[in-house]
Amino acid sequence: MLETQWDVIVIGGGPAGYTAAIRAKQHSLNVLLVEKDELGGTCLNRGCIPSKALIHCAKVWQTVKRAQRFGVFASEIKFNWDEMQKWSQRVVANLRKGLQSLLHHHGVKVAKGVAKLVEHNKVEIATKESQFTVAFKAVVLAMGSSPVKLPYEPEAPVVTEEQALFLPSLPKSLVVVGGGACGVELAWLFNALGIKVTLVEMLPQILPMMDAEIAEGLRQSLERQGIDFRTETKVNKILAQQGKAKVQTEKGQIEADLVICAVGRKPNSEGLKEIGIQINPNGSVLVNEWQQTSLPSVFAIGDLIHGSGTAHGGMFEAERAVAAIAKKLLNEPLPIDTAKLVVPLCAYTEPQALRVGLTEQEAKELGLEIKVARFPWRASGAAVATGETEGFVKVIANSKSKQVLGIHILGSDAANLNGEAVLTVSKGMTVDEAMVAIRQHPSLSEGIGEALWLTAGLPLHIAKSLSGRQQGWQNES
Amino acid sequence: MLETQWDVIVIGGGPAGYTAAIRAKQHSLNVLLVEKDELGGTCLNRGCIPSKALIHCAKVWQTVKRAQRFGVFASEIKFNWDEMQKWSQRVVANLRKGLQSLLHHHGVKVAKGVAKLVEHNKVEIATKESQFTVAFKAVVLAMGSSPVKLPYEPEAPVVTEEQALFLPSLPKSLVVVGGGACGVELAWLFNALGIKVTLVEMLPQILPMMDAEIAEGLRQSLERQGIDFRTETKVNKILAQQGKAKVQTEKGQIEADLVICAVGRKPNSEGLKEIGIQINPNGSVLVNEWQQTSLPSVFAIGDLIHGSGTAHGGMFEAERAVAAIAKKLLNEPLPIDTAKLVVPLCAYTEPQALRVGLTEQEAKELGLEIKVARFPWRASGAAVATGETEGFVKVIANSKSKQVLGIHILGSDAANLNGEAVLTVSKGMTVDEAMVAIRQHPSLSEGIGEALWLTAGLPLHIAKSLSGRQQGWQNES
Numbered sequence: 001m002l003e004t005q006w007d008v009i010v011i012g013g014g015p016a017g018y019t020a021a022i023r024a025k026q027h028s029l030n031v032l033l034v035e036k037d038e039l040g041g042t043c044l045n046r047g048c049i050p051s052k053a054l055i056h057c058a059k060v061w062q063t064v065k066r067a068q069r070f071g072v073f074a075s076e077i078k079f080n081w082d083e084m085q086k087w088s089q090r091v092v093a094n095l096r097k098g099l100q101s102l103l104h105h106h107g108v109k110v111a112k113g114v115a116k117l118v119e120h121n122k123v124e125i126a127t128k129e130s131q132f133t134v135a136f137k138a139v140v141l142a143m144g145s146s147p148v149k150l151p152y153e154p155e156a157p158v159v160t161e162e163q164a165l166f167l168p169s170l171p172k173s174l175v176v177v178g179g180g181a182c183g184v185e186l187a188w189l190f191n192a193l194g195i196k197v198t199l200v201e202m203l204p205q206i207l208p209m210m211d212a213e214i215a216e217g218l219r220q221s222l223e224r225q226g227i228d229f230r231t232e233t234k235v236n237k238i239l240a241q242q243g244k245a246k247v248q249t250e251k252g253q254i255e256a257d258l259v260i261c262a263v264g265r266k267p268n269s270e271g272l273k274e275i276g277i278q279i280n281p282n283g284s285v286l287v288n289e290w291q292q293t294s295l296p297s298v299f300a301i302g303d304l305i306h307g308s309g310t311a312h313g314g315m316f317e318a319e320r321a322v323a324a325i326a327k328k329l330l331n332e333p334l335p336i337d338t339a340k341l342v343v344p345l346c347a348y349t350e351p352q353a354l355r356v357g358l359t360e361q362e363a364k365e366l367g368l369e370i371k372v373a374r375f376p377w378r379a380s381g382a383a384v385a386t387g388e389t390e391g392f393v394k395v396i397a398n399s400k401s402k403q404v405l406g407i408h409i410l411g412s413d414a415a416n417l418n419g420e421a422v423l424t425v426s427k428g429m430t431v432d433e434a435m436v437a438i439r440q441h442p443s444l445s446e447g448i449g450e451a452l453w454l455t456a457g458l459p460l461h462i463a464k465s466l467s468g469r470q471q472g473w474q475n476e477s
Numbered sequence: 478m479l480e481t482q483w484d485v486i487v488i489g490g491g492p493a494g495y496t497a498a499i500r501a502k503q504h505s506l507n508v509l510l511v512e513k514d515e516l517g518g519t520c521l522n523r524g525c526i527p528s529k530a531l532i533h534c535a536k537v538w539q540t541v542k543r544a545q546r547f548g549v550f551a552s553e554i555k556f557n558w559d560e561m562q563k564w565s566q567r568v569v570a571n572l573r574k575g576l577q578s579l580l581h582h583h584g585v586k587v588a589k590g591v592a593k594l595v596e597h598n599k600v601e602i603a604t605k606e607s608q609f610t611v612a613f614k615a616v617v618l619a620m621g622s623s624p625v626k627l628p629y630e631p632e633a634p635v636v637t638e639e640q641a642l643f644l645p646s647l648p649k650s651l652v653v654v655g656g657g658a659c660g661v662e663l664a665w666l667f668n669a670l671g672i673k674v675t676l677v678e679m680l681p682q683i684l685p686m687m688d689a690e691i692a693e694g695l696r697q698s699l700e701r702q703g704i705d706f707r708t709e710t711k712v713n714k715i716l717a718q719q720g721k722a723k724v725q726t727e728k729g730q731i732e733a734d735l736v737i738c739a740v741g742r743k744p745n746s747e748g749l750k751e752i753g754i755q756i757n758p759n760g761s762v763l764v765n766e767w768q769q770t771s772l773p774s775v776f777a778i779g780d781l782i783h784g785s786g787t788a789h790g791g792m793f794e795a796e797r798a799v800a801a802i803a804k805k806l807l808n809e810p811l812p813i814d815t816a817k818l819v820v821p822l823c824a825y826t827e828p829q830a831l832r833v834g835l836t837e838q839e840a841k842e843l844g845l846e847i848k849v850a851r852f853p854w855r856a857s858g859a860a861v862a863t864g865e866t867e868g869f870v871k872v873i874a875n876s877k878s879k880q881v882l883g884i885h886i887l888g889s890d891a892a893n894l895n896g897e898a899v900l901t902v903s904k905g906m907t908v909d910e911a912m913v914a915i916r917q918h919p920s921l922s923e924g925i926g927e928a929l930w931l932t933a934g935l936p937l938h939i940a941k942s943l944s945g946r947q948q949g950w951q952n953e954s
Contacts, residue, residue: 015918019937026935043918044858052862052919057547063540064549070537071560074551083548091862098856098938105940312918315937335913344917354917379575381521382892385529385568415859416890419897419922422914427904436812437899440821440831441492441520441789442529445896458503460496460792461575463582 006032007329008322009123009136011115014041016302016314017142018099021108023322024140027330032134033108034115034125039099040092042144042303043311046162049095051185053088054165055348058192062350069387079193081170088165117141117275120295138297138325140318141272141285145265145303150177152238152259156245161186161262170195171257175247177235179206180308181347183262184218188349191227198228198254200235200247209345211359211408213374213394218353218410221390230254265308282307289339290324291317299325313343342426344418351391352414357406357425360396369399373454375447377411379462382442388412395431395451402430404452413444420448431455483509484806485799486600486613488592491518493779493791494619495576498585500799501617504807509611510585511592511602516576517569519621519780520788523639526572528662530565531642532825535669539827546864556670558647565642594618594752597772615774615802617795618749618762622742622780627654629715629736633722638663638739647672648734652724654712656683657785658824660739661695665826668704675705675731677712677724686822688836688885690851690871695830695887698867707731742785759784766816767801768794776802790820819903821895828868829891834883834902837873846876850931852924854888856939859919865889872908872928879907881929890921897925908932 008024010017013035021033038045061079103110113127117139124133147160159167161182172195176187179201191197199206206229207215219229230249238259239246247254267284278286278294284307285300287293293300299321302314320339326332347353363370376392377383391410398405407421424434435452439445446461453460485501487494490512498510515522538556580587590604594616601610624637636644638659649672653664656678668674676683683706684692696706707726715736716723724731744761755763755771761784762777764770770777776798779791797816803809824830840847853869854860868887875882884898901911912929916922923938930937 022937023935048919049858049862052859056863057549060540060544060547061549063537064544064551067537067541068560070534070564071558071562072534072538072541072554072556074541074554076553077549077551080548080550083545085548087547087864095858095861102938102940310918312915312923315918316915338913341913341915343915346917346920381526381572382529384572385526386533387564413890413893415917415920416893416922417896418917418920419894419914419925420900422916422922423897423900423906423911426914427906427910429900429904433904434900436815436818437896437903438789438793438818438820439899440823440892440895441787441792442525443823443892443895445893445899446789448896458500460499461579463579 006030006134006136008032008138008140008325009034009115009134010140010142011117011123012041012142012144012302013039013110014142014144014302014314015043015311016318017041017140018103018108019315020140020142020301020318020322021103022106023319024325025106025108027322027326027332029326029329031108032111033103034111034113034123036112036114038096039103039110040096042162044095044099045092046165048311050088050092050165051189052348053091054084055185055189057084057087058189059350062192081193085166116271117298119275120297136297137329138299140321140325141298141300141304142302142314142318143268143304145267145307147261148264148266150235150238150261150263153240156238156240156259157243157257158238158245158259158261161260164260172196173256174258174260175200175245175254175256176260176262177247178262178264179203179231180209180262180264181207181345182308183260184222184347184349186260186262187227188222191222191225192350197226198230198256200230200233200249200254202232202234204232206231207347207353210347210353210355211394211406212361214353214355214408214410217391218347218349218351221351222349265303267304267307269304291321292324310343310345316341316343342422344422346415346418348415351388351411354409354414354418354421356408356418356421357404358396359406359408363396363405368405370405371397371399371455373451375451375454375462377447379450380442380444380447382444382446383411385442386412393447393451395455397431397455402432404429404431404434407448409447411444411447417444417448420445482612482614483507484613485615485617485802486511486592486611487617487619488594488600489518489619489621489779490516490587491619491621491779491791492520492788493795494518494617495580496792497617497619497778497795497799498580499583500796501802502583502585504799504803504809506803506806508585509588510580511588511590511600513589513591515573516580516587517573519639521572521576522569523642525788527565527569527642528666529825530568531561532662532666534561534564535666536827539669558670562643593748594775596752597774613774614806615776617798618775618777618781619779619791619795620745620781622744622784624738625741625743627712627715627738627740630717633715633717633736634720634734635715635722635736635738638737641737649673650733651735651737652677652722652731652733653737653739654724655739655741656680656708657686657739657741658684658822659785660737661699661824661826663737663739664704665699668699668702669827674703675707675733677707677710677726677731679709679711681709683708684824684830687824687830687832688871688883689838691830691832691885691887694868695824695826695828698828699826742780744781744784746781768798769801787820787822793818793820819899821899823892823895825892828865828888831886831891831895831898833885833895833898834881835873836883836885840873840882845882847882848874848876848932850928852928852931852939854924856927857919857921857924859921859923860888862919863889870924870928872932874908874932879909881906881908881911884925886924888921888924894921894925897922
């Protein structure tokens with residue numbers, strides 16, 4: 001199966017890695033993908049996918065509990081965590097099988113084993129059966145990241161954000177440490193299932209990467225749902241006490257049956273420095289805008305350069321790395337520079353939070369004169385018809401150029417609106433351009449249209465003077 | 478309240494009418510909106526909104542019934558049609574109240590009464606209290622449409638598509654006559670609630686305005702759900718027989734407890750011809766591209782010119798009519814011509830069907846060389862995680878210019894993807910332009926991205942040779 005010399009070796013079969021392998025193959029390069037564990041990486045096996053499957057189960061649970069409002073009645077309503085786990089594992093198995101067959105159909109060769117870069121053009125591969133060295137013209141490193149662990153006593157009941165998706169049984173109470181997307185999603189999931197959840201975050205804002213107003217709106221909503229937030233609170237250590245955990249913070253102790261560490265991820269960059277690859281102080285691999293490391297034949301993508309990155313960001317980096325490799329090996333032209341494309345971010349809570357483009361605070365830090373408008377879902381027919389009226393759409397535009405700089409959404413189904421927001425912001429549309437489009441009525445997409453109209457001073461289903469009750473938004477004139 | 482001379486009088490307070498009134502007010506024109514019934518027109522009071530609210534109730538019903546798959550259990554599951562009606566009416570009342578306050582905030586004066594155009598510059602208004610004539614500089618006619626009725630015996634249990642939303646009790650069996658969006662949605666709704674439903678359509682295809690493949694996919698799905706389709710079947714008459722209905726078709730009789738006529742709508746254009754407004758043979762009002770009728774001071778929008786149109790299409794026509802009036806009365810510049818904007822169409826069944834831009838058959842009739850690609854939801858992580866894997870995204874692009882001509886979606890939550898599809902098609906993006914955007918993973922928006930990649934010959938999560946099992950799609954090379 002293994003040839004002596006490969007055009008491209010990709011190390012790591014997560015979304016970034018397998019995308020790189022498929023794209024390289026589409027350039028007719030011969031490619032070997034090496035994965036030490038399961039194909040699909042963190043995202044598919046112990047990240048985005050199982051968490052979204054479990055979150056869906058919890059949403060079904062909430063729908064069943066609240067179905068009376070919609071004329072649907074049931075008794076003895078209960079859920080079974082084991083069955084939810086089974087659904088999640090079925091989803092993962094289904095997609096993993098699909099990925100395997102996909103790589104086969106695309107003609108990507110896959111080796112199961114541990115790959116170690118030993119020189120600028122050689123990889124040592126250890127499979128179950130043997131160990132050997134192969135040469136390459138270019139290598140794409142996509143080894144991902146691992147959860148950062150907080151200091152804790154060995155007996156303390158502490159799990160990582162990954163392990164939290166596979167709990168054998170549910171605790172009565174838990175502390176989630178870390179208020180990023182992952183921590184907030186896990187807090188929502190377990191709170192929805194009736195567990196007493198406390199979320200501890202060092203910074204004053206949960207979801208620090210999101211627009212502050214969206215993050216604050218989500219926090220308020222989650223507080224109403226029962227989550228106890230402790231922001232500006234640093235965890236020192238987690239102690240064990242009679243099978244329970246005691247989370248020691250600067251502001252006192254919190255006791256719980258279980259602690260989930262969701263404090264971020266560190267790049268799996270061990271051993272790279274030794275062969276001459278430059279590593280940033282935080283452990284991430286230094287790359288240029290085409291994902292090239294300090295060794296010209298070595299490219300790095302995904303969490304290896306971000307720590308806690310996104311699957312879609314990593315997949316895009318794979319495209320760029322392969323474009324650069326195709327230029328290098330085949331002298332194919334580079335695509336028009338797309339380095340400035342926006343990476344959407346989403347928290348899959350209920351309501352969901354979406355960030356596309358600049359946040360209000362970022363736009364202000366850049367010294368831009370901006371116009372901000374918010375459209376509340378309670379003024380949307382589509383949202384009212386389903387009873388999902390929490391949250392709002394926020395549009396940020398440049399006052400002078402009228403360019404849409406950011407679209408941020410708090411609301412049910414916000415994630416599926418990302419494409420519209422991404423096209424608007426990344427194609428550099430002005431408010432007028434994005435506004436002049438006929439959006440389906442009733443649909444949530446209208447919420448983006450309404451916020452754009454408001455930005456242009458032409459509110460339709462909201463009057464300028466209307467002030468928000470639920471979220472505290474105000475419409476600027 | 479009434480002044481003798483108004484800049485603009487709008488007759489009809491549906492989505493098209495109230496949008497015209499608000500937009501005219503935003504041009505600082507003094508505006509009177511006359512509505513004979515409830516504000517919100519057909520859409521809000523007896524169309525899109527109550528039907529979507531009921532459809533949501535039926536979706537909740539299905540979610541509860543199928544919750545076991547996701548680890549959620551209940552017994553004695555039942556639904557109550559009266560309670561579903563109450564939800565729907567609460568939604569309508571909420572939005573109607575919002576609309577009233579909205580018009581107030583926007584400064585639009587509303588008169589409740591019957592308005593009759595009597596001359597090219599005069600309207601007779603009959604309110605509860607009085608009757609009077611007012612003059613105007615321009616009038617916008619937005620009187621909407623009414624359901625077309627089939628010939629039926631007076632005792633036969635027959636209701637219109639509007640009345641079907643307010644049934645006092647549910648029948649055991651029903652026949653829906655008409656396979657447009659409205660008929661198909663009602664068929665889905667009542668079938669989901671356990672009623673035996675037969676849908677009769679004169680044409681060979683249900684949803685004749687949709688891409689044929691999407692319509693066929695939906696039909697197959699709805700057949701699997703239990704709906705009995707009789708296409709290419711013309712209804713002659715509906716007879717009464719012992720409290721039941723006998724639907725006489727060219728191909729035999731169908732018996733049912735109730736018949737819903739959803740065979741289209743006719744414009745409410747009575748009396749307009751008499752004052753010199755040109756009317757098309759089908760009863761619709763003839764207008765130019767700025768919605769102007771044959772009387773220069775008279776504009777017409779919405780269902781009055783379409784019969785069975787869309788709310789969002791009507792609202793867009795309102796924008797155009799008001800732009801033309803502002804040009805006429807205030808000499809304001811006309812906007813850049815936007816007459817070619819695409820109007821999305823959606824059927825809110827489960828799965829939903831969405832049409833944006835040209836269908837495959839239309840593109841072929843225009844003699845265009847096209848490239849077609851389909852991405853099945855079963856290859857999407859977001860769809861697999863929720864178990865909603867029916868259907869596919871279909872992209873149609875011009876082979877030469879690479880412009881995206883149409884995006885068609887069969888799938889759960891297709892409606893909310895309309896904005897992304899509309900921006901892509903109406904802004905004239907090429908496949909390459911639309912493809913190069915980072916879409917959130919996992920989200921349904923990725924389905925559009927995947928279909929675009931496939932169109933460009935760069936499939937990612939689908940291999941070219943993969944052929945569909947569920948829907949019979951094939952990926953063209």
